[in-house]
Amino acid sequence: MPFADELLGPDAVSGLARCLTLGGHRATATKKTSAVFDGMALKARSDLVRDALIADLPDAFDEFVAAVNTLIAQPECTGWMIWPITEAVAVRSTEAGTAKAFDTGLVLLRKLTPRLTAEFALRTMLVADVDRTLATALRWTTSKDEHVRRLASEGTRQYLPWARRVPALMQRPEATAPIIDALYRDPSDYVRRSVANHLNDLSRQHAAIVVDTAARWLAAPDANTPRLVRHGLRTLIKRGDPDALALLGFAAPAAITVTDVDIDPRVRIGDKLTLTAVVRNSGDEPVNVVIDYSVGFRKTNGTIVHKVFKLAAKSLAPREQIAISKSHSFAPITTRRYHPGGHELALQVNGRRMALAKFDLHL
Known part of the structure; x- marks a missing residue:
């Protein structure tokens, strides 16, 4: 992923300033x-440009709206310069304190979202008036523009990355159901991916709601629904949630065995750990299996915390077995710090841990 200065950097600001001047x-x-900008994170940069943009544009709300429309009218007003524009719209339209201004702000966000996205600014609207914003988002689900339809789903997610949390959405997990119900059979893969991520967000705290929703969708599917549901249930599958697994046809098979587990006993930070094993259906009936593996990472206090990674989904005939082979990299990454010492690795079949092996990670 590009660094922040490649997203909202001097070039984007120069382009925005040029659009302002032309308008x-x-x-x-x-x-x-x-x-x-030096040393500032992307969100901080956006907030800085947002405040500067508010300072440069007219104080009167109607004049501010007219100014934003002059920006929207310019084709070159696009890309990462859009983020601070949407944020300025959200701030001004909620601070105006009238229903008319609020609705005007939502209209502007709908116009701006095809240029980049307005999902982050929509959070400000949701915090200010969740019901009014959700009602508008539901109307957006029928838009001809896939970017607007995606905004309805993406902007109302519980755990939208880079975005502020919306307490009302956390307290009312069912509030966005009409939106994603309207979009799960959307013709655009861009929109459907958002719906799957929206569903996966809900699964963090509300597994029963998610499984019920997925079951309802699978009862009235289109050709893309099974794939969307699998993606939306991915966190529950990794957790081994029995209802989610059963919904996707992965029951807890008593006849599945895992043998010949072999891993490297010592791995250097920066190298890869190699895992091999054999998964066998020793029963008389075919079974569907989803095979994952989890790495038990050592924390600073010496405790072991497992993180699950996807491996394979298979259908095993009676007496059939498959050989598993996987390499897991311990190359340094920004999102995880490795601590030398004892670690663990486990295979997980249909949510059930079937094998556990230990290894040492060292410098």
């Missing part, structure tokens, strides 16, 4: 922002 507006404060 007949000041760009004094906006131009100055890129000079202080």
Whole structure:
């Protein structure tokens, strides 16, 4: 993924300032922002440009709206410069304090979202008036524009990455059901991926709601529904949730055995660990299996915390066995710190841990 300065950097700010000038507006404060970008995270940069943009645009709300429309009218007003524009719209339309201004802000976000996305700014609207925003988002599900339909799902997710949390959505997990119900058979894969991620977000705390939703969708599917549901249930599958596994046809098979488990006993940080094993159906009936593996990472306090990784999904005939082979990299990454010492690795079949092996990670 690009660094922050490649997303919202001096070039994006220069482009935004040019669009402001072409629209007949000041760009004094906006131009100055890129000079202080060094060391700032992407969200902080967006907030800085947002505030500068508000300072450069008219104070009167109607004039502010007219100014934003002049920006939208310019084809070159696109890309990462859109994020601070959407944030400025959300701030101004919620601070105006009227229903008309609020609805106008939502209209502007709908217009802006095809240029990048307005999902982050929509959070401000949700915090200010969740019911009014959700009602509008539900209407967006019938838009001809896939970007607008995706905004309805993506902007209302519980755990949208990079975005602020919306307490009302956390307290009312069923509130977005009409939105994703309207979109799970959307013709756009772009929209359906958002719906699957929306469902997966809900599964963190509300497994029963998610399984019930997925079952309802599978009862009235289109050709893409099974794949969407599998993606939406991925966290529950990794957790070994029995209802989610059963819904996808992965019951707890008594006749499955895991043998010949072999892993490297010592792995250096920066190298790869190699796993091999044999999974066998020793029963008289075919079974569907989803095979995952989990790595028990050692924490600073010496405790072991497992993280599950996907491996394979198979249908095994009676007496059939398959050989499993997997390499897991311990190359340094920004999202995980490795601690030398004892670690674990386990194979998991249909949510049930079937084998556990130990290894040492060292410098």
